[in-house]
Amino acid sequence: MLKIENLHARVEGREILKGLSLSVDAGEVHAIMGPNGAGKSTLGNVLAGRDGYEVTAGSVTYNDIDLLSLAPEARAAAGVFLAFQYPVEIPGVNNTYFLRAALNAQRKVRGESELDSMQFLKLVREKLKVMHISDELLHRAVNAGFSGGEKKRNEIFQMAVLQPQLAILDETDSGLDIDALKQVAEGVNALRSPARSFLMITHYQRLLDYVVPDFVHVLADGRIVESGDKSLALKLEEHGYAGIGESHPAGAAA
């Protein structure tokens, strides 16, 4: 489904990704772990198409298309979803309205019929049940005045409604207390399916206790330096990033 080969990317003139390669098949959950500054969030942003992230070499193939040639909105329509580390507030824009506009924009590109408000409401009700999101959150402006946990749950809720094929979760666990973490994990697990793949970018392994990955990769200094199964995450937890891979950044935090 997703094939990243020798990816090099710069941000503000500085090379962050230095030859990253990764292959993800349908239905798989991959965890990307690594110290601060290794390039984890850069990977998510490059895949979603954020401005200011310049790809200097390499390729990203997604369902046989050149993902990097698409605008961010086209990637979304093609089924790529990025759950933001810091979800953005849009004052005055109703959360439900935003989500319906997003879903219908994607459906339109895919040549599917747009959902009217009744159909959309029905869909939202179904998804609400799994997400632990109160109705009240839907009527507020997008992320405006949401707590950290509410923002992250809202991202997962959006994912549930948009039904992407490739979901990239950028530090979705950061800043969550244990109850919120469990709820978010439950939401993610409910969305696991043979047709959907996940890239979970995380700093800590605790999320992986709740969302068990098929593969764990360690990203250090812009490259995948080690790959394994869940046990790799536990090893990291024990020994820190310092003992991983042949080239690791100096002063990496555990």
Place this chain on the structure above:
Amino acid sequence: MSGTSTETKVTRRDNAEVVEALGRGYAAGFVTDIETDYLPPGLSEDIVRQLSALKGEPPWMTEWRLGAYRHWLTMPTPDWARLRIDPIDYQAISYYAAPKAKPKSLAEVDPALLETYEKLGIPLHERAALAGVAVDAVFDSVSVGTTFRKQLAEAGVLFCSMSEAIREYPELVRKYLGSVVPTGDNFFAALNSAVFSDGSFVFIPKGVRCPMELSTYFRINAQNTGQFERTLIVAEEGSHVSYLEGCTAPRRDENQLHAAVVELVALEKAQIKYSTVQNWYPGDENGVGGIYNFVTKRGDCRGDDSKISWTQVETGSAITWKYPSVVLRGDRSVGEFHSVALTHHHQQADTGTKMIHLGRHTKSKIVSKGISAGRSSNSYRGLVKMEKGAEGARNYTQCDSLLIGKRCGAHTFPYMEVKNPTAIVEHEATTSKISDDQMFYCRSRGIREEDAVSMIVDGFCKQVFKELPMEFAVEAKKLLEVSLEGAVG
């Protein structure tokens, strides 16, 4: 309609078509080629007399105009607004232009004129009304206007053009005209008083709730003319009325002058809601042409417990100079001002409000949303005045500016004068930009760039849009979208 003629019509909130037409590009920027009666350019006592005579006005009206004209001659052009204005040659403007033929039925209406209305998307029955045909003389099947007129008459509501009112209801006009905005109030109000060509007159008798939205639609067509309309709305004790106005003008390279006066009078427990969607031609992207919009709008909460509320969406005009105000004379009276002012390219807006608190426990609320794009300049200018007698009066002001791009400007000039120690004045102001983060967030969810901008702008304006009648709000949103085309990316 052509020239400075102004027609009134009644609709049950079915202006949507008009405003939608206004929204497409500058879709209203066409010129209708019909024969027009002009007064020669220039302004003098003689011109004022001729104008008054052309309109068949009584001597008191002519004298009123002359008084205003003489006062105007003594006044300097105001220069305190944050606007760059090329000097206006008042002798180069024609102060009266009207279509030559006065039609009796739709069949006699100049086809070119009807085509204009069609381009604007105005339904047929309304086109007839705008063309100045007595609506009851038109097709039965579409004479919705007739029903409205009948309904209004049954309720005792008077709604007609100002010219008609001067002829038909001289007592009412004499009593109220100039009672809120005196002839010598300011430079442009004095000019308007001297040369106003038409406008609307509304009178809601005691205790009547006007059964429908009233609306006026203004359009400037003829070249080298000014438009000077005058609107007067009187709501007697306990009455309610909601009034909408929409405006357009053709694309022209030269600047055209528009100087209107609107006066509202609310007696005890009366409520007036006045909504404007202004889309005069803003000039091109290089700042050539466009309407100079100098408007004096003022409401007088004359009676206790009365309420006047202004809502405006201003997207047009090269220059906007406009401060819809409320004089809170009656005890416990309420004044409101909700405004969205959008400027793009080289447009300049200096707009805001004045809330003059005279009565006890009077309340006012100001919500101003300024959006600047391109190289435009957008200023909020407001005055909140608590006079000595304004015991326990309150004001809340919220002033938000949204910047799109790096070359535009937003300015806020809030003035406060508080002479009563028990009065409370609150002011909040914010300035923000559409951030790259917001744009990327929307796009990463599948929303296209331009849709994201209009969504964010719409969210920014929400507080004001919810004050508009619903269909108007939908159209106002569309208007903003079109006005912002090319503002991002």
